[in-house]
Amino acid sequence: MTNFKYYSEDLPCFICHKRMAKTELGWFTPSMKDDVLEQIKNVLSQSDTDYEEYFSVSIICSEDEARDYLLLNYYGYSEHEINHGQVNSEDSTEVNDLSSEHMTSEGVAMFKHEIALQSCEECTPEIDEDY
Numbered sequence: 481m482t483n484f485k486y487y488s489e490d491l492p493c494f495i496c497h498k499r500m501a502k503t504e505l506g507w508f509t510p511s512m513k514d515d516v517l518e519q520i521k522n523v524l525s526q527s528d529t530d531y532e533e534y535f536s537v538s539i540i541c542s543e544d545e546a547r548d549y550l551l552l553n554y555y556g557y558s559e560h561e562i563n564h565g566q567v568n569s570e571d572s573t574e575v576n577d578l579s580s581e582h583m584t585s586e587g588v589a590m591f592k593h594e595i596a597l598q599s600c601e602e603c604t605p606e607i608d609e610d611y
Contacts, residue, residue: 484548484559492524493600494533501598507552511600512539520595536592546579546589553593 484507490500517530518535541549551557555571567575582589 483509484552485510486518488571489517489520491595491597493512494531494597495599495603496604497531498599501600501604503515503595503598504523505595506537507549509541509545512541512545515540516595523545530599533597534594536594538609539591539593541591543579543589546582546591547575548573549591550578 482527486507487505489500489505491503493499493501508516513592516539518536523537524531525608539549548562551562551563551567551571552559555567555575557567561567582591584590
């Protein structure tokens with residue numbers, strides 16, 4: 481498996497747009513993460529303070545990275561399962577088909593990846609556990 485890590489980032493709250501909230505980004509290689517953060521920065525700067533809670537960024541990866549990206553982010557496999565050949569054969573076939581469908585003439589795969597901004601602690605009401 482290529483060098484994927486699970487990343488999160490402090491991004492603006494989707495309610496107040498002022499305070500930061502921890503946002504889960506997903507499994508990426510370091511270069512994918514840098515590209516995703518640049519795209520997020522562009523989306524947020526172009527939208528001023530009126531942006532959507534959900535938006536998509538583009539993921540560009542090699543054929544080998546595409547397989548791991550899909551298994552980790554969309555099929556929910558762990559690194560351990562991927563590294564030890566514990567991927568269901570049906571899922572493996574689907575991932576290979578998806579990778580092929582998203583390959584460009586330049587030999588890279590392109591996917592849309594959804595980012596879901598979170599609300600900060602001040603905008604999220606506390607859950608009352610006494611009922």
